[in-house]
Amino acid sequence: MKATIIGLGLIGGSMALDIQRLYENVLIIGIDSNEDHLNEAISLGLIHRKGNLKDDLDGDFVILAVPVDVALLLLPKILDNIAENTIVIDVGSTKKPICEVVENHPKRSNFLATHPIAGTEFSGPNAAIENLFEDKVNILCEIERTSYKKQEKALELFRKLNMRIRYMEPKSHDKHIAYVSHLSHISSFMLGKTVIEKEKDEKDIFDMAGSGFESTVRLAKSSPAMWTPIFRQNKKQIVKSLEEYIANLSTFKSFLESDDYEAIFNEMKNTNRIKEILK
Numbered sequence: 001m002k003a004t005i006i007g008l009g010l011i012g013g014s015m016a017l018d019i020q021r022l023y024e025n026v027l028i029i030g031i032d033s034n035e036d037h038l039n040e041a042i043s044l045g046l047i048h049r050k051g052n053l054k055d056d057l058d059g060d061f062v063i064l065a066v067p068v069d070v071a072l073l074l075l076p077k078i079l080d081n082i083a084e085n086t087i088v089i090d091v092g093s094t095k096k097p098i099c100e101v102v103e104n105h106p107k108r109s110n111f112l113a114t115h116p117i118a119g120t121e122f123s124g125p126n127a128a129i130e131n132l133f134e135d136k137v138n139i140l141c142e143i144e145r146t147s148y149k150k151q152e153k154a155l156e157l158f159r160k161l162n163m164r165i166r167y168m169e170p171k172s173h174d175k176h177i178a179y180v181s182h183l184s185h186i187s188s189f190m191l192g193k194t195v196i197e198k199e200k201d202e203k204d205i206f207d208m209a210g211s212g213f214e215s216t217v218r219l220a221k222s223s224p225a226m227w228t229p230i231f232r233q234n235k236k237q238i239v240k241s242l243e244e245y246i247a248n249l250s251t252f253k254s255f256l257e258s259d260d261y262e263a264i265f266n267e268m269k270n271t272n273r274i275k276e277i278l279k
């Protein structure tokens with residue numbers, strides 16, 4: 001079993017670890033533009049050897065786990081050179097642009113667009129962990145455009161990883177993910193910024209930060225190199241979600257200014273429904 005992992009960050013590295021654990025006689029080849037990451041991936045045991053985009057597109061799987069802007073550039077070239085029986089699986093956080101870029105590619109049926117809803121705020125090969133995908137949702141887009149044999153191969157991998165599969169249209173994926181993932185990150189980044197700016201005048205502010213602040217601001221530790229292209233590709237949906245979020249913040253502020261504590265209580269009471277949604 002041969003798998004080529006392109007992009008040896010948290011997701012690519014974790015995938016490499018799990019494929020080694022779940023299959024027999026595995027050869028994992030790593031490709032990354034960052035030479036330090038490649039060396040780190042070898043010393044961490046994530047990959048067996050370095051590869052390249054000419055000679056290593058002929059295994060069972062090619063996993064494309066690079067930032068979403070790089071994925072758009074690489075995927076058509078990868079498909080140009082892919083071996084007949086090899087499936088390319090992308091794992092990026094936006095799905096419409098990547099599906100569009102290969103829409104009319106003659107090797108479209110070698111590709112499957114996926115989004116594993118798994119991750120942490122950390123990045124790079126060092127952040128890779130075993131079992132990251134266990135019991136996590138994996139959103140698959142336009143699976144009918146992937147050849148049947150290759151669908152089976154991918155689904156077997158996701159079964160072995162014990163993932164929960166959902167099927168979605170790329171547009172619908174990008175719309176919903178703008179709210180539950182992309183907006184969460186922006187909100188955390190801007191909360192972090194607000195508190196850091198205050199800290200300039202009040203040195204003690206972080207001494208007062210408890211686990212509430214820490215859990216809310218966790219995502220602000222995420223990689224700007226990964227998130228900037230995501231925000232760019234999903235700009236339209238994110239702007240819409242931000243408008244709704246800003247309106248809710250403004251409403252809360254006006255309730256407070258007008259001492260409308262009943263309204264504030266009700267806003268929070270209604271939102272407590274999140275306890276049932278995210279059990």
Ligand SMILES: O=C(O)C(=O)C[C@]1(C(=O)O)C=C[C@@H](O)C=C1
Pocket residue numbers: 092093116117118119120121180181182184219
């Ligand atoms: O939990 C985190 O730290 C994540 O950032 C994971 C998260 C998310 O927003 O849920 C981030 C991006 C991925 O596309 C999928 C999952």
